[in-house]
Amino acid sequence: MKFFVCLTLCYLNSQLDAIEDAKLSVMTKVTQYGMGIFGGIRGYLQEDKKSISIFRLQDHYHRFLKSLKIINKSIPYSHKELVDITIKLAKKNNPKTDTYIRPFAYADSLDVSPNFVHCGFNFALYMIPMGEYLPIHKGLNLSISSWTRITDNVIPARAKISGGYVNSALAKSDATAQGFDDTLMMSQDGHIAEASAANFFLVRDNHLITPPRYQDVLEGITRRTIFELAKGLNIPVLEHPIDRTEVYIADEAFLSGTGVQVAWISQVDNRKIGDGKIGPISQKIQNLFFNIVRAKVEKYKHWLTKI
Ligand code: PMP
DSSP states (O other): OOOOOEEEEOSSSEEEEOGGGOOOOTTSHHHHHOOEEEOOEEEEEOTTSSOEEEETHHHHHHHHHHHHHHTTOOOSOOHHHHHHHHHHHHHHHOOSSOEEEEEEEEEOOOSSOOOOTTOOEEEEEEEEEOOOSSOSSSOEEEEEEEEEOOOTTTSOTTSOBGGGHHHHHHHHHHHHHTTOSEEEEEOTTSSEEEETTBEEEEEETTEEEEOOTTTTOOOOHHHHHHHHHHHHTTOOEEEOOOOHHHHHTOSEEEEEETTTEEEEEEEETTEESTTSSOOHHHHHHHHHHHHHHTTOOGGGGGGEEEO
């Protein structure tokens, strides 16, 4: 995979570096303990094939800063500076493909204590080309994981904490090894939380249903986008705890996320969802989403930052 130039901003001394020069010691707390916060933002190639538009850039940095607040750390960049740095990097790289942008705030202290107090935090940002993360047209085949989703008093799923993704990796690895595309994890109370890196929606009786924010889920920006799209399409959205068997009898289901985008689900635990084909509501939402990110819908152009 070809990497673009990477912008690495050091704590005191901001600078633009080639990705090969953006090195991190094996001794840091982020490499040893996963003490970092990351983000994932998509830039979509536009029709002219010359420019990209970054989707909900401001919202991604609001969440990024909230994740830092949860671990009680800060970086010396304001929300506006982070947005500006990202635009600067994207302009510099001038990508000609769909692009994935990763901000990263991380503990670069070398002492051995797993402690955020008196611990230096640094910021880096890179971008790579990225197409589909999971298939969006074939219908996903999911399992329900035997791994429990990390809970708020363990590692908050609400924050994008690097170390928390070991939970996702355990679940996703089992699913992959068993031939599934991904997996749904349950919270400690036995209700569906989310997939390894995506939020979950099902459709029953023309209602969209998704686990509530207190169900150990990341408060996804795509999840919030779906809420707004559903409102515009007059589809009611309910947030309530979802039993495993409610998934089995759903009419439709899909995953949402920056990487995943909107990807419909054909099977869960070897049971067909609906008739195993994409349903009308998933199709409508998926079409609208992709038209929006390619800047074809005037009403939602304010979500795009053109580079
Ligand atoms: N849940 C998890 C665990 C994720 O990693 C992601 C991807 N960021 C999501 C949900 C979807 O969030 P978003 O729509 O903000 O990308």
